[in-house]
Amino acid sequence: MAINAKELPLGKVFTPDFRFEIPSFQRAYIWKASNVLQLVSDLHEACKTPDTPYFLGSLILVRAGGTKFEVIDGQQRLVSLSIVIAALRDLEKDPEWMRLLDALIVEPGDKLRGIRNEPRLTLRERDAAFFREYVQEGNLEALFDLTDEDLSSTAQRNIMVNTKAAYDALERFSDDERHTFASYLVNGVTLVIVTTDDLDGAHRIFDVMNMRGLPLTPSDVFKARATSGLKPAEIDAYATRWDDVMDPLGDDPRETEEFFSFLHMAITHKPATGKLIEDFLADVVQPHVANGTVPSFVDRVLAPYATAWRIIGHPNDTVLSAAVRDRLEALGDYPGHEWKPVAMWALVNSFRKLGQPELSPFAQRGSHSRREAVTESSLGLHDRQRLEELLAALERVTGVDTLNRTPSIDRRGHAAAAIRDLDKGYPVRLVRGLAVTPDDRAGALVRLHGEMQGDEELVRLLLIRANEQRAESRIARPRRLSALPIMPLDANDDASWSAWSQEDHDYWMYRLGNMALVQGSADQLDGIEAYDRRRDRMLLRADSRRYPLTRQLTDFAECTPAMIRHRQEETIRLIADYWEIRYDESHADLTRQDVEQLAKDAGATVGKTGRGSQRVTIAQVVKAGLLIPGETLVWERPRKGERWMVTVTDHGKFRLEDGSEYSSPTAAARAAAGGRASGGLDVWKRTSDGRKLSDIWKEYRQNH
Template sequence: MGINAKELPLGDVFTPDYILSIPSFQRAYIWRPENILQLVNDLLEACKTPETPYFLGSLILVREGGPRYEVIDGQQRLVSLSIIIAALRDLERDPEWMTLLDHLIVDPGDKLRGIANEPRLTLRERDAAFFREYVQEGNLEALFDLTDEDWTTAAQRNITRNTKRVYDELSALGEEERRAFASYMVKMVTLVIVTTDDLDGAHRIFDVMNMRGLPLTASDVFKARATSALKPAEMDMYAARWDDIMDPLGDDPQSTEEFFATLHMILTHKHSTDKLIEEFLADVLQPRIDAGDVPAFIETVLAPYAAAWQVIAHATDTVLPDEVKFRLEALNDYRNHEWKAVAMWVLVHSYRNLGSPDVSPFASRAGRAARANATAKTLGGHDMQRLNEVLAALERVTGIDTLNRVSAFTRRGHMTAAIRDLDKGYPTNLVRGLAVKADDRTGALVRLHGEMQGDDELIRLLLIRANEQAAGAHLARPRRLSALAIMPLDIDHTASFANWTQDDHDHWMYRLGNMALAQGAPDQLDRITEYEKRRDRILVRVDSRRFPLTDGLKDFNECTPAMLKHRQEETIRLIADYWQIRYDENHTDLTGKGNEALAEAAAKPTHGSRRVTIRQVVKAGLLIPGEKLVWERPRKGERWYATVTETGKFRLDDGSEHASPTAAAKAAAGGKASGGLDVWKRTSDGVKLSEIWKKYRQQVG
């Protein structure tokens, strides 16, 4: 394979010597505004030293014949440079300058010789007409008038947004500045043009020579490898089909990689590693290429699983039954995504036409051509009972694994085992990986009884599950939904909690019984200390009162330990019923057992990251009542002191007492402090409270 290379200024590239096209197997245009603006700013900075060249990397081209070349590497820069030139042309008022700029991106042709004008760069077929009409032919005003509904691909969206941002950036320059910038681009911006005549080697160059543009996504590499084995006519057709399948997933490389890693696990029952591309090529694609059934892979594997990925991400927009949509929405509540593999498997095996080019699972897309009458029936649904059983079991095991803080490795093991058994045709109740063991069940109940400090996302999720179980139905959620504490962090000097002991307050502060769902920000109660005002603020919005456990606050005029105990027991019972972990094999109601009894039966330690209180540390003898603590800020010339009290509080020099190190720090610094454990030190030895707290945690296991 002969390769030639030479360095040329941009003005010698955008000429009749190079008629460039993007082959169908190439990725789409994926640069975002931040990428193209970085290029513009780099070039503007370089333009300040007009005699210094600016090297823009290499273009990898495969000769088609004469001056025509396919672009193997460099599409992102070429399209972006065309956009910049189009914006300069549109901002120009001098006809001669406009013509010169126009000829950089469109060959004017020669009417006398019967040569038609054509663009210097032609994009993939799906985006070529759009790019030519709006950018290369200078219809920027029409481009700026387009809306989301007018884009049929992600590349068209990127072209539109990038052109707008470049136009805005360059319009801020003066006329002479823009002309100097244009001249610099033509004369001093250089590229190394690497060309080859070996079309058979194009895909190898594509795999290894991505020099300056954004890194190839997994989809780019897999498409190139899969279609390289096809005949030219098939290559174009299936490359376009691949794009049709993958475009809706977006162009985020991380998301694309997650999709293919999940697909790899589904097809091979193997855990993914950091060598996804090599493993997917070897385990999945190469056997298909060797067998000559790449088209079948694209249609019967890639298409349905990509559609399932989209269904999972946008479940509420689909025509699937409500129960399926609600279960998928519940699964999307989790921060971990191992469950997606099983969800994709069961969706693909429950809808025969999922991924078909003629049937869409999305109601919102049902206005075009053959997709006009998209319904759950046209998707070819079957065995809906199994679909709902698998999704319910999947959400159950995912929730319990999350609650028990199971490692990612173990979660992946559960999902791999589940898919292996599902592939064998096992009924849901016999599928390993979807079963909850007795120890897992007990551990989850212990966690529900305990403190939840520091995990607001998990608290919110658990409260949603409890409230929906209480309502017996799926509950629509407001756009912003927070889990709020019914009690304030500090109950000193509050009439509502005058009868509370500090021990009772510390016990209930971070438990589920003290939490309620409410519309709005998580800090909306920060300045409210009295119970009735906090309750009324929680209940002020209708969207908050739709949650039964929240609405139940209206029936309590006082916040008492008994009231929070009642809420705690009710919440745990509801969650246990939702996940079907309330009863053991002997039909004993485990929610009726005390936390200590459950903890004794649990196979795992239960202290975890539970909050440690000043009182606990004092009782353990690690802090002594009367000891003096200091917080110093040498740079600001500030110093505060606190004294440890018999009742397990910190007393400041002004006489105020506080139940936590952070509360004491905030009070000392006028509310502008956090992380009290890291700022207070013992004056006797300079040891930080964080070290003392760590020692206590080690002692109690």
């Protein structure tokens, strides 16, 4: 079994030297939007130091002939990198940059050299055509127009959602920032390529790398250096003590690295530089070795902070007060982790005996051991009010930063500044890293008023906050909880929506007022258009009725623009009250102010805005003059002898030849073909010039 391993930059990986294929026995693409957004955030931060490579792990490949390789390990990263590159390409206006980005994910081909035009990565058979058509071949506009009904697998939904998330994140960059990001992606991101000719050998390599032959973790390195400075009589005792402290944290290397990175920040007040082992050894371990204080470090720093880390991961398993548990649970809802070092500091500095071996803060159910009697008091709690005030301020700034899409590097800066001021003994209200400025507050309120398409997890989080504020208590959550739209995406001719103009429908479709929390999956309303049936389905389960803003739907026999507006205003007020951002310094109610004035007040904090991946509608394209009422479009299937025509109406719909009207190209295509169609932007062409709707939609997105 020949094994070859070499480290290559991404620009040398996405070349004709490698044609990646995902074998059928591999699992599907499972990364979520949060994973892709974290990758974009990490790379955006890394590209600010272009001389420092960003190592993205290893790919384990089996040679399948020529330059074709089956991917045994690395599918999630390869697919996600392709998605990020496709989004960069679609946002690009310079033809040369577009060509270069396109060549990273699709081999342009060379007849002279016998190189075929084909994608560099081929997914499993079920999803390969979907990924190629919509992502690799640059058809994102049609992808953004799809609904869950058009998808045949969970992997396809992940591809669609993640592509929207990557597009929206990268759209907020300036052109220069995207060029810098793309250059770093190609030249600064590296992978170790491990290849073999034997499938069994590849699995053995995977097993060794992931199960048995693990390299030393940061904890192993730090323990070895720390214990090297101990007296012989202390080494065994404190090596064991170190293991007793660290073992409960688990063996996930990423979790361990994150813990030590945040511990480094809590001690030094410095954000991470990407050189964890080097920095932690120099700034933390070595001074204790030099001063002979390693035992004190293990007992008084490592142990309490490791215990705090476990508490913030499982607050409801502890003996802490309901107020503290609830606040830590709420912080755990946010996608970023930059709040964790501040929460760790708060717990360690509020419980004097945290980390002592015989005082576990975790409730021992069904046990009669000494630990069962542990309480907040026996853990040495002091100044409960300050702890609760600090956690409330931490969640407030975390929520506002999340809404304002504050970059992770800035959020880490906030955390470091907060710990620095806390260590100086500042009152919580004067801690800079926990402050919400007037610009931050206005920016968050503007975001609450706006469209939230593509931010499904954020919408769910915001609705949880609003409902719990309305209920004045935390609400037990079902295992699966979705934020679902009250109005359907395509109302078509259902009488429930006869009073709605297309403009009103499009305006409210992706705003908070049109969303409700419902137990169960996100697809449970698929195919249901009538308001009363959608409402009854939402209220079917008892867990859905726990949420006041969902239960409120029982009070409305019809869904009107006034009803959705009322829900929008109430939801925003509840969230603003929860985060205490409703009133300004003169006690003026900002939730009642004009949104444009709020945006003006927010200034640069709101940042660059655009349409992102929001679905473009026929009405918007008509209003922009890119489609003309009365003109016709055609969909032809010559091999099947099928041909359909639609006419553009003056109120922004497509009218089929039978007189039925539809508010989206896909709905019209599905109706024409008897439910057998999806991707309407790809099938309809303007009869006057043969131009595809996807090209017209892309022109609208770029110019509006």
